[in-house]
Amino acid sequence: MKTILHGRMVVGGCAEGEALVTSEMISGWGGVDPATGTVIELRHELHGQSFKDKVLVFPGAKGSSGWSGVFQSTRLNGSAPKAMLFNVMNSKIAVGAVVVHAPAMTDFDRDPLQLIKTGDWVRVDADKGVVEITSKD
Amino acid sequence: MKTILHGRMVVGGCAEGEALVTSEMISGWGGVDPATGTVIELRHELHGQSFKDKVLVFPGAKGSSGWSGVFQSTRLNGSAPKAMLFNVMNSKIAVGAVVVHAPAMTDFDRDPLQLIKTGDWVRVDADKGVVEITSKD
Amino acid sequence: MILTDDEKAMLDGKEGKTRQKAIEFLVKYGTALGAERLVNTNNVGGYMIADRASYRKFGSFDALFSLTGLDSEETLEFPKVKAFSCQFETDMDPEYCDIEGKDEEDYRRFKANEEWLSKIGVQLMCTCTPYLVGNVPVKGEHCAWMESSAVVYINSVLGARTNCEGNTSTTAAMLTGKIPYWGFHTDEHRLGSHLVNVELKVEGLMEWGLLGYYIGKMVGEKVPVLDGIKIVPSRDELKQFGAATASSGGVEMYHIPGITADAHTVEEAFGGRTPAFTLKYGPEERKYAYEQLNMIGKNTDVDFVMFGCPHNSIQQVQEICDLLEGKRIKGGSSLWVLVPRAIKDLAKRNGYDKVIESAGGVLMSDTCPALGHLMPKGTRVLATNSAKQAHYLPSMMGIESWYGTTEECVNAAVTGRWEGALK
Amino acid sequence: MILTDDEKAMLDGKEGKTRQKAIEFLVKYGTALGAERLVNTNNVGGYMIADRASYRKFGSFDALFSLTGLDSEETLEFPKVKAFSCQFETDMDPEYCDIEGKDEEDYRRFKANEEWLSKIGVQLMCTCTPYLVGNVPVKGEHCAWMESSAVVYINSVLGARTNCEGNTSTTAAMLTGKIPYWGFHTDEHRLGSHLVNVELKVEGLMEWGLLGYYIGKMVGEKVPVLDGIKIVPSRDELKQFGAATASSGGVEMYHIPGITADAHTVEEAFGGRTPAFTLKYGPEERKYAYEQLNMIGKNTDVDFVMFGCPHNSIQQVQEICDLLEGKRIKGGSSLWVLVPRAIKDLAKRNGYDKVIESAGGVLMSDTCPALGHLMPKGTRVLATNSAKQAHYLPSMMGIESWYGTTEECVNAAVTGRWEGALK
Ligand code: F3S
C-alpha cells in the first residue's frame, strides 16, 4: 500500500530508504553519537538505535545548540540519515538540516508520525514537496 | 519681621544661624569641598560660597552617591551647616542628614525657598517641626 | 527571501568570498526556516574551537572552520568579524591540562586557537554565561547566540531576541552581522503556550532546577508561563532553571510575569490567547523530577563533585566556599568548581582559589565536563547541583550521577558518600 | 517604623553590637525618609576604601569604617556581612602606583584594605559597572547600591529596585540584609514624571551622553520617559546615557518604553497619570548640551585622554583598540582606558593590553580619575567620551575638558590637539 504526503521543502533533493520513526524529540549533542548515528540519550525510546542511512521521521530537535554540529559530524562520518521528515521547525533543526545536505521536509498536510512506521520504505522528493510511503506490511 | 514655617523632622534637634539659600540642587561629591564646606560645582549659583555654620536652605541633593560621605566629612572637618532645610527627599539627602547630625527638616507647609533669603536669621526646632525666620531687612 | 542592498552585495561577493559563503549559508538557513528576511545583529556568540582529531585531520583552523562554520569544503580565509562576537565555552582549561588528561599538543593547539580567534576579532569570553562577564544584552536586542542555557536566559530574563543558533549560523552571523528574522526575533513566537501553575514555594538552586527539569519534560520546546511564583528568584536560580528546561526539553523562552522581561501579567504573556495546555507543579511533580534526575544513581560512593553548570557566578563560588572552608575532600575524590575566566580573577582576589585548593578541589575555567568530555580519571559516580550536567553526563560518559543541593554535594565531596534526599 | 521580629532582635543587640549599630542607623535613616518599614536585600554594593589621610588618622579599618560606615565614633569590630555584598570602585589601581602618584604606603594600605574586605566576605569587584562582571540583578530584586551611574542602570534597564545609597546605608545593609522600603523600592515612585519627545535619531556613545546630559539638567532627580527612540540602544549607550543624567541631574530611574524593564508603553510608564512636564529634544537642545559640556574647554592642546566612565565593557575596549591599532599617542600626552579588573583579564586574552601599551597608553582597572582624584602629573586639558567625567573633573581638579566621540578623543591622543566638533 502506498501513501502520499505533501509538505514544505526544508533542504532540497531526493532520497529513499527505510523509515526510522520516533514520537520523541531528538537531542543532538549528548543525545546522538556522531560516529555511528546512534541515539545515546538514556531515557529515549530509540536508545541504542542508529539512523544511519535511514529516513528519520521525528517530531523535531531538542536540547543543546550543539545539535547541528553533531548532525554535521554524522554526515562527515557517513552516518547521517538519508532524509529527515519532522513536524516542528526550530533553528537547531534548520541549521542541522542544511549542514546534513540530505533532503528534509516539514509542514505536512498529514502527520508523518501517524502515517509512517519504522521499517516502511520512504521516498522523499523535497524539491517537489512529496513523500511516498510504502508500508512494510 | 518674623515668619513661621511648619514641616516634618528629618533629623531631630535645635539650631539657629544665618541662612544660605539656593534654588539649585546641590551635588555633594564633586560639588562641595568637604574641607571648607564650599560649593565648587563650576556651574552652580553658590559657586565659591561656603555653608559652614549656616542654615542651608536648598531644594535637595543631586549627583553621585558620594553625597552623604562628603557631608559627613564636613561635620568631621567642622564645616557642616548648622541646619538643613530642603524640599525634595531622597536617599542621598536622608543618609547625609543623619550623618551630619544637625537638625534637618522637609515637607513644609510653605516653600522655604520663597520665604527665606540669604542672610535671614533662622531658628530651627526640628523636634517640634517649627522654623522661625527673622528677615534681615 | 527578500534581501536588502547590502545583503545582495555580500551575496554577489562584493565583500569577498568568505562573507559571500557566509551569507549564502544564511539564505539557505533562512529558506529552511521559512523566514522572509534577515535582521541585523551586533551580538553573536558561538563556538570555534578545534578538537584534537579534527585539527589533525584538517591541519588548519581556516580549513576546519570553513567546514564547521561555513559548510564549505573549500578552505576560505577568515577576515575580521563584522558583528561584536564572542567565543562561548571551550573544550579545556589550559591551566589544568594534567587533570583533564590533555598534553602539550592540546595546550599548543588551544593557545593557537585562541590566537586565531583573537586575530579575527572574536572576544575570548570562554564561558556559557557571557552575561556574567559583561555581555548583557538589552531588551529587544537582536542576538545570534549558541548555548541553550544562555539563550533561554537572555530571551526570557533580559528580553533579548535570539534563537538557539548552531556553529554554522553563528559563524556566518559573525562575518556578516546578519541572522534570519524568524522565531524568537518576532513578537508572535515569544508568546506563551503552556500555563504552569506552580503550587509550591520554590527557593534555592536545587528546587529551581527541579522545576525547570519538570517543565522542560512537559513542554518540550514550547513557551511555558509560570504562575504562582511568590518570591523573586535570584539570577542564579533562574540560570539553573533555564538550563534545566533546555536540557529535559528544548525551552528557549519562558515567562514569569512581572519578573522576566516580556510580560507583566499572565494575560500579557499569552498575548490574549488561551493557553494550549495547563499544567501544575505540586509535590508529585516535584518528586517525579527528582526521581528522573536521580534514576541513574545507584552507587552511593561518590568520587566526583562538580559545581558550575552553567558556569558559577561569584556569589555561587562564595556559597560553595562558605560550606567548604576548613574542610578536606575525601582522598581519591575530586571537586571541580567551574567559572568564567574573568570571574576566576574576582574569586582569586577574595582568596576563594585558596579555599578550594586547600580543600583539595580545583577552580577551573573555560570549560566543563560535558562540553570538554572531561572528567577526573576513573570517575564512576558524580554528584552535582546542576540538572543539566546530571542529565547529560551519564549518557555521554557512562557514569552514574546524583542531583542535589550545594550542601549535599559538598558533604558528598567530604565524606565520599551520597546522602542526599528529597525533603 | 514597623519592625519585624528579626529586626527587633537585631536592634536589641541579639546579633552583636555592630549589627545593632547598623540597624539603629537604618531606623534613623528610614525615619528621615519617612519610610514605614525595612525590606530584605541580598545584593548590596558600597564603598569601604580608606584614603591615606583617614587611615593615618584612624589607624584601623574598623575604626574608620565604624565612623563612615556606621556613623559610630566608637570602634566596632566587623563581623561577616549578611547580604551578598560587593566593593564597587576604589581609589587606585595597585598595578599603576607610579603613574597615579601613589607610593609604597598607599600600596600596602590598599592591599590591607582588600584583605579586610575579603575577610568580612565582601566581593572585590572594584568597579562602578558591577553588572559587567556578574552582578546582574533580576527584575524586582531589592538592592542597596551606591554609585549613581550603576543605580540608574539597574533600576531602569534591568528593573531592579534600589535607591542611590550612601556609604553608611550600604555598610549597614551589608551587615543586616535590610534597607528602608521607600522610593524606588515601591511601584509608585518608579512611575514617570516628565515626558521627553526625542525628535532626533540618537546613535553612538556621544549622542546618548548628550541626550542624558540634557535630560538630567532639565528633570533634576525626577523620572523621565523617553518617547521617539527608534533604534534599540546598546548596553554601552544606555550606560553612558544613565551616567550623564545622574551627573547633570539626579536621575535614578528613567523609562524607554519597550526597551527598559518597567514599561512597554508610554502610558504604562506614567501609570495612567498625565506627565508633569513635557520636553522636547531637538537640534537646539542637542547643541545646548554639547556647549554645556564643552564650555570649560578653551585650550585645544590636549594632554590627557580618558575612556571608561562608567568603566568600559570589552566591546568598548575593542572599539578603542580598533581605532588605536598601529598608532602612537603624542609624546607628553597620556591615554587611560579604564575597565573592571575582571574585564582586564578578558582584554589581555585578546591582546588589547598590548595594543594600548604599544600606543603609549595604559589599561587601568579598579578606579578612575574623578573617584581617585588621579591624573597624570601636570594634566591641563582632558578629552573624554564621558559626559560624567567631563562634568566632574574640571570642578574637582581645576583642569579644562573636551567632550566628544571616541574617535575624536583617539585623534586628540595621537595629535595632541582637540579637533572635535558637533556635526
Ligand atoms: S558549557 Fe556550561 S551550561 Fe553546562 S554543560 Fe557546560 S557548564
Ligand code: F3S
Ligand atoms: S567610578 Fe565610574 S562612573 Fe565614572 S566617575 Fe569613576 S568611572
